[in-house]
Amino acid sequence: MSEDFPVPSVRLDEPRGEHILIAEDDPAAARILRQILQQIGYRVTVAEDGAQALRALDEGPPDLLLLDWMLPGISGLEICHQARERWDPLSLPILMVTAKTDPESVYAAFDAGASDYVAKPFRGAELRARIAAHLRTKRMVEERRRMEDHLRERDRLSTLGLLTSGVAHDLNNPLAVISAHAQILMRRAPDEGTSGQLREILDAVERCRRIAGDLLGFARRHPVEREPLDLGEVVRATLELRRRDMELHGLRTTVSIPGALPRVIADRHQMQQVFLNIVVNAEQALAGGGGRFDVAVETDAAREAVTVRFTNDGPPIPASALPHIFDPFFTTKPEDEGTGLGLAIGRRIVQEHGGEITVTSDAAGTTFTVRLPVEAMAVAGD
Structure with a gap:
């Protein structure tokens, strides 16, 4: 590897404990798939038929669904259709694993919403690579969404800060006038009732000042030490x-x-x-x-x-x-x-x-x- 392109310390396609649901009715095939995936760090759940696979999806979608076409009860193709009604391909990648390799079957799988298609008998290295590629894409999309949410929040708070800062400054001037006049009138108050009403005005002014101070505190970026x-x-x-x-x-x-x-x-x-x-x-x-x-x-x-x-x-x-x-x-x-x-x-x-x-x-x-x-x-x- 050239020194201009150093190998990163953490590969983007390394497993990160993602959850993979395997829908496979053949115990031997399910056992091999589980071993292959668990050995490299994935969390694996196995569903033995279509109904069990749908129940597992209802409990919460995995990070990826490895789906056999020929499942008893409800076919893999039908599960794929139902899953796509709830999750898009970037939220739930679905890899169809089957011995059906004729063009019509491949087309039907993708038309049902499959993200990828792996033929049996599969090669472990190819399967791992395809799974890693789809999960890598899923992680990148999720990271981009998080960044966009963060940027939207920063933009919202920045706009809010500008508005609140202006409002707070504009409030302080009339509050100062109200407070000054109320204090002058208190010294001339003819009775305790009037004094009490003026004290209520001053208390309200003080509350407004605290609110204005909070607004400025939220809007302002103070020098930090x-x-x-x-x-x-x-x-x-x-x-x-x-x-x-x-x-x-x-x-x-x-x-x-x-x-x-x-x-x-x-x-x-x-x-x-x-x-x-x-x-x-x-x-x-x-x-x-x-x-x-x-x-x-x-x-x-x-x-x-x-x-x-x-x-x-x-x-x-x-x-x-x-x-x-x-x-x-x-x-x-x-x-x-x-x-x-x-x-x-x-x-x-x-x-x-x-x-x-x-x-x-x-x-x-x-x-x-x-x-x-x-x-x-x-x-x-x-």
Whole structure:
């Protein structure tokens, strides 16, 4: 191989644990196919007849279907027809394996929706190569879809950021005027009733200012100062900021932080913003009724990442809301308690640090998990 074209360390056609469903009624042929595919790393399920193959498809499509034409009960051709009504060839490649090699049969197989056609007796090397080619194409299509989804999301958030930034700036000027006049009128208020009404106006102005601040925080890319951080120290500092409020809310807090954590490369203030938002959300979820709030910091065995878990035993997040919990402006709180930007900002910060933030919620409680890599990451916006 020329030095200009080095061999990649990972081949694109190497098996990656994909699931292959074999529909084959001949036990000997099924056993050989299973052995060939399992030896090189595929997960294999065998269906002995057409009805069993359809049931397996109903349970969830495999990455590839290896389909014998002559199946008892329901033929491979009919299974191919039914599968194509639900999945396109890029979502579910179907390889027809059969002794029928006449042109009419080959045409019928492709007309039914087969992606490829392998004649019996087959050669193991050819079969492996055809399977690898179809799975490689499937992976490339899926990766392209993921990239397109990511680009659409970035474009949506960029547009949203421009709009929210303009709205927030435009709001601040009239809010300042309203606040100034309300304060002047309070000094001249003839009675307590009027003073109370003016205080309500000032409270509303302050809420609008907080909303405008959240909008700017979501839209703005702040200069970051990355440095080696002990996330355990950041967590302790964050909890100390909220200690009095948590006590007032009756939260029973436990904290587990090991003594020697690998440092991550991160912006201290941004990480504190992420943690603070999660803590405040927990306080609001448990407000009035007390409850348990557990915080645990840990690293994996290879010390390649640091994970922070925040768990509360409050009411679970509704299942319908869970997929949208990090969406901008989405909130399960009452109208006057949140803007729906805190978790969206937090997700953006964590992703810009090369990490991930996830949430799980059920009757036992809700857990937010923040995972950051130990190795240095590129500065956001580079």
